[in-house]
Amino acid sequence: MAIDQELPNWLGRIGVFDLETTGVDVTADRIVTAHVGVLDAKGREIAARSWIADPGVPIPDGAAAVHGISTEHARAHGRPAREVVTEIAGSLRALFDQGLPVVAYNASYDFSLLTNECLRHGIPPLEAPGPIIDPLVIDKAFDRYRKGKRTLEVVAEHYGVSLDGAHEASADAIAAGRVAQAIARSFPLAETAQELHTRQIGWARTQAESLTEYFVRIGRIEPEEALDGTWPVRGRAPQHEA
Numbered sequence: 001m002a003i004d005q006e007l008p009n010w011l012g013r014i015g016v017f018d019l020e021t022t023g024v025d026v027t028a029d030r031i032v033t034a035h036v037g038v039l040d041a042k043g044r045e046i047a048a049r050s051w052i053a054d055p056g057v058p059i060p061d062g063a064a065a066v067h068g069i070s071t072e073h074a075r076a077h078g079r080p081a082r083e084v085v086t087e088i089a090g091s092l093r094a095l096f097d098q099g100l101p102v103v104a105y106n107a108s109y110d111f112s113l114l115t116n117e118c119l120r121h122g123i124p125p126l127e128a129p130g131p132i133i134d135p136l137v138i139d140k141a142f143d144r145y146r147k148g149k150r151t152l153e154v155v156a157e158h159y160g161v162s163l164d165g166a167h168e169a170s171a172d173a174i175a176a177g178r179v180a181q182a183i184a185r186s187f188p189l190a191e192t193a194q195e196l197h198t199r200q201i202g203w204a205r206t207q208a209e210s211l212t213e214y215f216v217r218i219g220r221i222e223p224e225e226a227l228d229g230t231w232p233v234r235g236r237a238p239q240h241e242a
Contacts, residue, residue: 005185010193012041014133014180015095015102018173019110020067022059026112026234030055031084032069035169036091038100043178049091050170054078066167082121089118089126096129101193104232105152105176107134108204112234131197132232134204135179138196141203142187155179159186204231 016037023029032055037048052074059071078084092114095102104110111129118125139155148154156163156175159182165171183189190196208229215221228234 005188007041007181007184008189008191010101011133011181011184013100014039014177015092015100016045016173016177017092017102017104017110018169018176019113020069020167020169020172021113022055022057022063024109026109027116029113030057030081031088031113031117032059032063032067032074032078033169034084034088035173036088036095037170037173037177038095039174039177039181041181043174043181045174048170049087051084051088052078053081053084056081068168081117082123085114085117085121086123088114089123092129093126096126096131101131101133101197102129103133103135103173103177103180105134105155105172105179106136107132107232108230108234111232115233129232131193132200133180133193133196134200134232135176135183137200137204137207137231138180138183138187138189140207141199142183152176152179159183201231205229 016035016039018035019031020033021029021031031053033053034051035048037045040046052069054074055078059069059074064070092102111126111132115125135155136150140150152172152175153163153166156179159179161175161178161182163171163175190199206229208227212221212226216223
């Protein structure tokens with residue numbers, strides 16, 4: 001991947017965010033580990049905080065195999081989930097209050113799950129969080145027809161970003177930030193982070209519609225099972241339960 005553009009000023013200092021969880025359901029699953037950090041223009045992490053939580057529910061073997069945290073380990077070394085969720089939300093809120101964009105790969109997963117965790121524990125969720133930068137949505141928008149998977153590992157390799165320790169929250173968060181910077185050096189993204197945030201709302205919706213059409217065509221889902229393209233926060237659990 002050729003990289004020849006100058007990095008926009010608004011990408012010279014960015015927040016990064018990643019969660020590892022008990023599963024993939026943003027309304028029901030729980031946070032196990034998390035990382036929030038800040039990268040400089042060269043992709044060096046200049047501030048960081050990591051957490052391990054006791055999610056209060058068993059961690060399925062499949063999830064533990066991905067991120068390496070078992071139920072026993074989380075119970076022995078994790079802090080109460082409510083404390084961890086409070087601090088994660090507070091750290092992200094502080095970055096947004098400073099005007100920093102926050103990078104999260106597949107952001108609608110992390111921010112939706114965090115929102116539902118906040119609601120579960122009676123913590124005020126982030127209201128209209130942003131600006132957020134989602135390298136997954138942006139990469140699909142600018143390089144739509146590239147073949148192959150779009151996992152963080154694959155996309156990082158495509159943009160020449162090293163990723164050691166995939167599915168470890170800090171490694172994934174840092175790699176996502178560096179991928180965002182690499183994409184910005186490869187394509188003209190936007191004049192401001194807020195403009196890019198707004199564009200991603202439409203891109204994510206269009207991408208979900210396209211993927212829904214494909215899944216229906218191959219018989220993977222029924223037409224009424226349309227994928228939720230809401231970005232960066234999908235529907236909240238209490239609304240579904242009402």
